[in-house]
Amino acid sequence: MARLMESNPFVEVATHFFLEDLADKVGIQGLNNYLIGLAKTLANHMPEEEWRDWKEFLEAMRAGDTMLSAFEDVVALTDCCMVTRHSPFERGWREYVKRVGSFSPAHKKVAEFYNKNVKPTAVNSLHIILQTFRAAAAPRVKVAGKSVRYAQIATVWPDGQRMVASDAERPELLKKAGISETKLRMLLRDNAEVWILWTEK
């Protein structure tokens, strides 16, 4: 797959407006369902993958050769802990605030709905797409014959807003990631996403 060329931010801004128009029509809950369905459809359209072992898979992650890193630059901090340096949505959002103005409240409201009803790791609508996509794409990737599993630990938006997995879930997730709470806070200073991938033993 290799690194994809970057999209034109205009298309992303148009998509934001598309989603805002959709929110007016179907409401916040409807938009949430739509975003989830959209991300699942996208993941299901991408060809399944198989990798010989975890080492080969991690190399593919770094090179952008797997669907799980096709849309973002991912650094594997440990065997299971993935860090996204810059949000894949940052360029589109910057173009939006530069050309149009402040982000529509619909993007925040739908994230609040998602955080309350699904899991508390989305800052705005775009994270619903990204995190649902990863969750739907991971089982389509096999490493040494086993399906990959995914969980989100934390999300940070360019303006500094952050959402972290709940206190109840976090210790287990950090253990799987192989990092401490302190290390997580350090990562959140200058990265966009911290997430984990693993296969069952």
Place this chain on the structure above:
Amino acid sequence: MLDVALVSLINDLSEKAGADGVIQFWQRVGENLASRMGKEAYLGWPSFNVAVREGRTAFSIEGETVTLTDMAIMDVDGDVVGYLYALKQCVFLPTILRVRYTSGDLPRADREVAQEYNDSHHDIAICNFCVFHERFREEVAKNITVSSQPLNCLLLATRGFTGETKISTKNLQKIGINPEHVRALLRNYECVYALEMRGARLKEGD
């Protein structure tokens, strides 16, 4: 990834609301985006064209725009009342390639929406995004004044990823430019449009 997801969204929407529904949706989104971008005023064409070059106009959201200063539009008195502008690359092209390298090919809905638009509105679309794009530009033009005159945008020609071209004879006629001039421009550019002062008395083409 938002752009690649958009392609799935169009497909889904087309199945639910039909190609005509997608066209209405896109046109509304184009109007909303243009209205959120606000009004602009320029003293004259030189200052507007400098703003285009520096990426300061609402049109600049599309990316790098080339002002074709050798293609001025004249009114019946011989005064310059507009220019042709062009994009080297269609704004949707990177998305087409990103879809190609991630999930395969563009869904059928992309072609269906463009075809429906060509049949029922204006025979100029080479992909579904042209539908949004044309309405967006028309609305943006209304919000920009040059020498206190609001502008009018006319989409003239497009070239698609597979080499297919569309030339709007209807719009070319309005500004008195020969289709052969625009055909030559399509070798270098993928989208050509005109901005002219609204209400200008133009010399129509043959």
